[in-house]
Amino acid sequence: MHYLIIGNSAAGVAAARAVRRADPAGKITIVGDEPYPYYARVLTSYYLGGLVPRERLWLAGEEWYSEQRIQLITGRRATAIDVQRRLVTLDDGTELYYDRLLIATGAAPQQIDVPGSNLAGVFTLRTLDDAAAIRKFARPGGQAVVVGGGLVGIKAAEGLHARGLKVRLVVSSGRLLSQALDDTGAELVRRAMAAAGFTIHLREDVIALEGHEKVTGVVLRSGAAVPADVVVVGKGVRPNVDFLQGSGIEVDRGVLVDYYLATSIPGIYAAGDVAKAYDRAWQNRRLNAIWGNAVEQGRLAGLNMAGHQTAYRGGIGQNSLVVNGLGVISGGIVNPPGEGYEVVTRLDEKRSCYRKAVLRGRRLVGMVAVGPPLGAGGFQSLIGREVKEKYIASFLDGSFTWAMVGR
Known part of the structure; x- marks a missing residue:
């Protein structure tokens, strides 16, 4: 076989x-x-920022393929x-x-099709080679523009920021992480990023990139022109x-x-x-x-x-990140598309703590946790299952534990 x-x-x-x-x-x-052999693409932004050395990216060396009798092309x-x-x-x-x-x-990665998008210094961040190429342009003290406010864009922005650049995010929607958060959760993330020194342009688009051979600036739909030594497109x-x-x-x-x-x-x-x-x-x-x-x-x-018939129980869209010390975990349907959903929330603005549970009948279909992560990961794993009211209440106040399930 x-x-x-x-x-x-x-x-x-x-x-x-x-x-x-x-x-x-x-x-x-x-x-x-x-x-290359198998490496952790999810860590490329950390490698970009100098937070993880190149040698820690490898998850399997060439010897592993040989030991497992796998031909690698x-x-x-x-x-x-x-x-x-x-x-x-x-x-x-x-x-x-x-x-x-x-x-x-x-x-x-999705590209952008605007004048100047083929200039040197314009990148996407998906692979190890992408991160290595960006590092050559991303010099501490320089100006970076990240196009996109989803998870890819934010991770790229964090990597550039950790490298010592001044970073702007240009986001076409009205909030960061528009697929992963609602307005309330996204606003807490925006505040945390602003406090960390990021400049964020919401409801804005890049219409052109400026420069001769190498990018030097970005033109926004509003007419504003901002400097850029490096541009990273994070549009999904x-x-x-x-x-x-x-x-x-x-x-x-x-x-x-x-x-x-x-x-x-x-x-x-x-x-x-x-x-x-x-x-x-x-x-x-x-x-x-x-x-x-x-x-x-x-x-x-x-x-x-290999002939071992095993069904897939299903996945969910999920996100997990930390922005300037603020934890963010979300999963499933966070922005219900219509009627038939019940939404339960709790917000403590002073502590930058927000929690949200989305239900359809008794079935948990989505959740958001911004702030301390207590119990959020375990609660996320219940998505798709029927849940008891006490699970929801304990998630909202941060006391949920997996040990509660089945009691």
Whole structure:
């Protein structure tokens, strides 16, 4: 049995580990588009800021692949899949046969299409090479502009700030973390970032980048022009699915998978940021580009590829970060789209503490915790389940513990 895995990050490596445990004799090949073994992409902003050294990014060295009898092909991308012949074509023309195939190609950063976007000094932050390139431009005391106020943008801003730059965020929506927080929680985060020295432009867009060969400034829709030695675009990501055109694999922004992470073509699975899988808060398929979801999906996809039928209970959109000492945890449906939801909140502005629970009937579907994290992680894990009133009350006052569940 030949297991072919396209993608050498969280989902792909988790799948390979699961396959090897389930099938010690099977042949495993992993294809990665970067020239490196498995590393922690979630730490690239910390590497950018000098908070984590390069050597701490590695999660598996070349010796691990050898020990696990995994063939690793680096620096190559898949360009096509022939599902009839069970062949994957790479960008150098190589054709790889498979018995079971996992699509774990992840997602690519969204770009901005404005005059000057091709100038030197304009980046996205997704990979180790991105972070290394930004470090060369991001000199302490310089001016940085981050385009986007989501998790990617804020992490990039924090990395640049830690590196000693003056950082501006340009955010098109009316609040930071618009997908992860509501207005109240986002305002607490904005205050914390402002207190740390960030300049934040809400309801604003970049319409042009200025400079000759290298970026020197940013023009905003309001007409303001601000200096910039480096610009980082953090406008979210899009799944890497272009190479699937004509394959017959069903795609709706991401690769559609069932409860077993199987695609519409027998023998082919998908996991991670590229997969549109079951979301237990929304109770339908959604894209959740989260490292933890990718690891879990990859693990289960690997087991299923090896014949151990194991259902995926579903993931959720979730966020966790610390901004100038202010903790932020959120998950599920934080901004209900219509009627039928119950929202319970508690706010202590003096302590910059805010908590929110979103319910649909007795089922917890979303939560927000800004401030001390007491009990927030455990409460988040209840999303998708029916919860008792005492769980909600204890979450709001910070006394929730997992030991309460089942009493």
